[in-house]
Amino acid sequence: MNIIYLVLHLLLTGTAAEVRDFASQVHYENVIPRDPGLMVFSNSPSRVFCGALCSTYKTFCKTFLYDQVTKHCFLWDKTFEDSCATDIMPSTGIQAYGFNFIGSCTQQGFYISYDGRMCFKYFYSSTPLPKETVLANCQQYGAELLLLDTPQRRNYFLQTRTQSEANGHVGLSDIKEEGAVVWDNGCPLDGNTTMNMFDNEDDRYGCPAANCMAAVSQTGTLIFEDFCCDSIKHWYCAIHF
Structure with a gap:
């Protein structure tokens, strides 16, 4: 794929947009996603302008398309x-461009998996944090909570995770519907995933319901266990590409 460096000097919100580089996604030209979350801006003069908008909304935008x-x-x-x-x-x-996530991964010291199409990093706080604060921390790196929604991603995580890393929260929860555990990107759990659910036990963590999931490694096996969403001390941020 050709990398197009969009040197942006457009003043969009009172300040110049951050310079980012995008990869032309030629396999996805002349198609558009059916997604109600798609942000649409009319009367955009060029793809450079469109790329500038994507840079401005950097905590949201992973892909931009120009008609x-x-x-x-x-x-x-x-x-x-x-x-x-x-x-x-x-x-x-339609022309499609995706942010060059790989370059962002290598600049920030994330472990990178080309097979799993992701990079990730472990974070720790000495004081408990709510999920919203943890998400904001990930967004500072252009990242989100880690998604282990494919076998390739799970295998790489198990191979790379160190023994010193405590059980870290990932982008998995049953916040929207009790017992319906899904990844933050909407993907369901597959049949090969092991879960330890403790919601029906006594209030072991001091919260009404344990709806956020952490990745637990036991003798080389990956298990997801539910914990409180408002007292997170260990988590994984990831850039998925």
Whole structure:
């Protein structure tokens, strides 16, 4: 893929947009995702302008699409390679560009897996934090909570995780519906995933319900266990590409 460096001097919110580099996704030209979360900006003069918008909304935007016919700019919080990405439909004149996540991974000291299409890093706080604060910490790196939603990602995590790392929270929860555990990208758990659910036990963690999941490694086996969402001390941030 050709890397297009968009040197942006557009003043969008009172300050110049951050310079970011994007990869042209030629395999996804002339298609558009069916996703209600897609942000649409009309009357965008160029793909450079569209890329500047993506840079401005950097905590949201992973992919931008530019319609050469209608001059619409679409910002998307997913990549086409996401395992549970929304269906796509044909649309003539669409150019697609994805943020160059790999470069961001290597600059920030994340462990990187090309096979698993991700990089991740372990974080620790001496004081308990709510999930919202943990997510904000990940976003500082252009990341989110780790998704272990494919066998490749789980295998790499098990191989890379060190013994000194405590049970770290990942992007998995049953916050929306008790007992319906899903990844933060909407992907369901597959049949090969082991869960330890303790919601029906006594209030062992001092919270009404343990809805956020941590990755627990036991004798080389990956297990996910539920913990409180408002008292997180260990977590994994990841960039998925």
